Amino acid sequence: MNKIVKILFTAVIYFVVWILLTASLKIEEIFVGIIVSLGIALFTFENFTSKGLRYFSPKRLLYIIRYIPFFLWEVIKANFDVAYRVIHPKMPIKPGIVEVKTSLKTDTGKFLLANSITLTPGTLTIDVVGDRLFIHWIYVKTKDIEKATKMIPAHFEWALKEIE
Amino acid sequence: MIDYILIPLVLVMFASAISVIFIKDLIVAVIVTAVVDLITVVLFFFLQAPDVAITQASIVVGLTTFIFVVAIMRTTRKEEE
Amino acid sequence: MRHIFALIVVGTLGLGLFYTLSHIPFGKGLSEVSKYYVENAIDKNDPHAGATNIVTDIVVLYRGFDTLGEVTVLFLAATGLSVFFFGLKKKEYTCEPSLIVKRGTGIIFPFILLLGVYIFVHGHLTPGGGFPGGVIIATGVLLIYLCCRDYKAPHSLFKVIEGSMGTLFVIVGLIGLIVGGSFLFNFLGAGKTGELVSAGIIPILYIVIGLKVGAELSGLVKDTMEDV
Amino acid sequence: MIILNVIRVYAGYFFLIIGSLFLFLGPLGILRFPDVYNRLQAGTKSTTLGAISALFGIGLLEPGWLGKIVILILFILLTNPVSSHAIGRSAYRSKVPLCGKSVVDKCEEEHIYKEAK
Numbered sequence: 001m002n003k004i005v006k007i008l009f010t011a012v013i014y015f016v017v018w019i020l021l022t023a024s025l026k027i028e029e030i031f032v033g034i035i036v037s038l039g040i041a042l043f044t045f046e047n048f049t050s051k052g053l054r055y056f057s058p059k060r061l062l063y064i065i066r067y068i069p070f071f072l073w074e075v076i077k078a079n080f081d082v083a084y085r086v087i088h089p090k091m092p093i094k095p096g097i098v099e100v101k102t103s104l105k106t107d108t109g110k111f112l113l114a115n116s117i118t119l120t121p122g123t124l125t126i127d128v129v130g131d132r133l134f135i136h137w138i139y140v141k142t143k144d145i146e147k148a149t150k151m152i153p154a155h156f157e158w159a160l161k162e163i164e
Numbered sequence: 165m166i167d168y169i170l171i172p173l174v175l176v177m178f179a180s181a182i183s184v185i186f187i188k189d190l191i192v193a194v195i196v197t198a199v200v201d202l203i204t205v206v207l208f209f210f211l212q213a214p215d216v217a218i219t220q221a222s223i224v225v226g227l228t229t230f231i232f233v234v235a236i237m238r239t240t241r242k243e244e245e
Numbered sequence: 246m247r248h249i250f251a252l253i254v255v256g257t258l259g260l261g262l263f264y265t266l267s268h269i270p271f272g273k274g275l276s277e278v279s280k281y282y283v284e285n286a287i288d289k290n291d292p293h294a295g296a297t298n299i300v301t302d303i304v305v306l307y308r309g310f311d312t313l314g315e316v317t318v319l320f321l322a323a324t325g326l327s328v329f330f331f332g333l334k335k336k337e338y339t340c341e342p343s344l345i346v347k348r349g350t351g352i353i354f355p356f357i358l359l360l361g362v363y364i365f366v367h368g369h370l371t372p373g374g375g376f377p378g379g380v381i382i383a384t385g386v387l388l389i390y391l392c393c394r395d396y397k398a399p400h401s402l403f404k405v406i407e408g409s410m411g412t413l414f415v416i417v418g419l420i421g422l423i424v425g426g427s428f429l430f431n432f433l434g435a436g437k438t439g440e441l442v443s444a445g446i447i448p449i450l451y452i453v454i455g456l457k458v459g460a461e462l463s464g465l466v467k468d469t470m471e472d473v
Numbered sequence: 474m475i476i477l478n479v480i481r482v483y484a485g486y487f488f489l490i491i492g493s494l495f496l497f498l499g500p501l502g503i504l505r506f507p508d509v510y511n512r513l514q515a516g517t518k519s520t521t522l523g524a525i526s527a528l529f530g531i532g533l534l535e536p537g538w539l540g541k542i543v544i545l546i547l548f549i550l551l552t553n554p555v556s557s558h559a560i561g562r563s564a565y566r567s568k569v570p571l572c573g574k575s576v577v578d579k580c581e582e583e584h585i586y587k588e589a590k
Contacts, residue, residue, distance in 0.1 A: 095508075
């Protein structure tokens with residue numbers, strides 16, 4: 001039962017991507033899309049998802065919708081930050097690798113958190129060991145684990161905790 | 165017009181093709197070869213053969229490089245004097 | 246000494262390539278064969294037409310027999326490579342792949358497969374076709390082999406797909422021979438250009454070639470990554 | 474209606490220009506910064522936003538391609554940070570040193586790296 005739900009969930013996601021790729025709603029395109037997405041979902045659902053249709057709960061969708069603009073704004077800020085450091089003649093950098101802790105449990109959550117950290121101002125995930133993340137920081141403000149945890153991952157965890 | 169845009173590309177292609185000969189680290193040489201082939205992809209695209217370009221891109225950048233790297237992994241990485 | 250020799254070889258090849266390419270009359274008038282292609286492949290009443298791209302018509306319908314040869318050459322090359330790698334010592338890996346890379350691969354891999362299938366299903370409508378689609382599928386398999394070491398690909402399935410698709414290609418060609426009098430004759434007609442179901446046997450052949458190339462190259466990747 | 478079209482086209486050009494500016498900043502950072510990790514930071518961030526903005530500009534110029542462009546943007550957001558993480562991690566594992574300006578290296582105290590050294 002659980003397996004069928006997972007396959008359905010993956011097939012729905014692939015089907016949406018297929019429709020976006022073909023950019024048409026003709027009957028034959030939809031037919032081929034359903035066949036292809038079900039066929040690929042049969043092989044790959046184990047690697048793709050661990051929760052199945054539970055990702056579609058309204059609360060998660062709400063948090064995803066709230067997270068995306070916040071995240072895009074952070075990406076834009078990160079770019080102006082990098083631009084400032086690159087163009088400034090003295091290059092104001094003080095790099096170092098710091099350690100932070102995350103409270104996210106699942107692999108998908110850690111993956112999303114690491115991606116978000118890499119794309120936001122001045123930080124780059126170097127490694128993940130258990131619930132500890134090693135982060136290269138272009139301008140180290142604090143060396144303390146607790147303070148750094150409050151400054152970097154806590155920035156995103158309010159949403160990712162619900163999404164993961 | 166387009167011919168003049170292509171001149172620097174072809175020059176880079178020449179330079180990388182020649183530098184492959186002198187590189188001692190074979191992995192670096194493979195990557196530079198991939199650069200040469202990527203420029204070929206752009207040339208195909210400008211000659212209005214997009215399907216050839218797609219095939220070239222996926223085969224050259226994906227598989228040829230991979231097979232070279234596997235072969236180097238199982239022999240030696242540095243070229244001997 | 247070796248370097249100078251290699252330099253001379255590369256220089257000669259480059260000059261030859263430059264000379265040849267600069268003398269090809271691109272778009273300056275057509276030879277007899279090109280004229281035939283242009284007149285017949287654009288004519289919508291001719292059964293030898295139907296794709297939105299004239300190159301696709303030529304490659305699949307007029308030169309379909311060559312494609313069969315290409316697929317055979319690819320099969321021989323893959324077999325030869327797997328024989329070459331058979332029994333060589335396996336490389337020891339010193340560290341585990343990162344959790345993030347693993348998870349990212351798990352999410353991205355099916356979309357690569359989907360893109361490959363999209364490219365060869367729409368081969369007669371967009372640039373692309375059987376070969377690029379199959380190679381994209383194989384690169385997806387390569388990615389998952391590199392990042393998830395415990396992944397076991399269905400190897401027997403690759404063999405089954407490869408064999409049956411090769412047979413199907415020949416069967417489609419033979420049906421054309423019976424119906425229209427030539428190997429790979431377009432017995433389904435051209436249809437309405439631009440639709441998904443059109444261009445006769447071109448989509449069928451592209452799906453066959455795509456699955457065959459994908460299975461073949463995935464088997465090659467498996468042979469090189471997963472030692473016996 | 475015509476005014477809307479004009480706005481759309483000029484917005485498309487604007488996003489293309491912004492995108493190419495950021496794509497230019499990435500290589501500049503790679504040239505100026507001192508070590509691998511700082512260079513990766515410059516490379517990842519500016520290529521991500523540069524590519525997204527340029528693609529969005531193209532999407533505005535050719536509205537029929539918007540579906541494909543949404544997929545491309547999602548893929549870039551998913552894969553670009555993963556690849557830079559992989560490069561950074563393997564650089565650290567191959568013992569590429571941090572630059573002289575660095576103030577702290579917590580990774581050094583980690584046991585897996587100690588065993589490797």
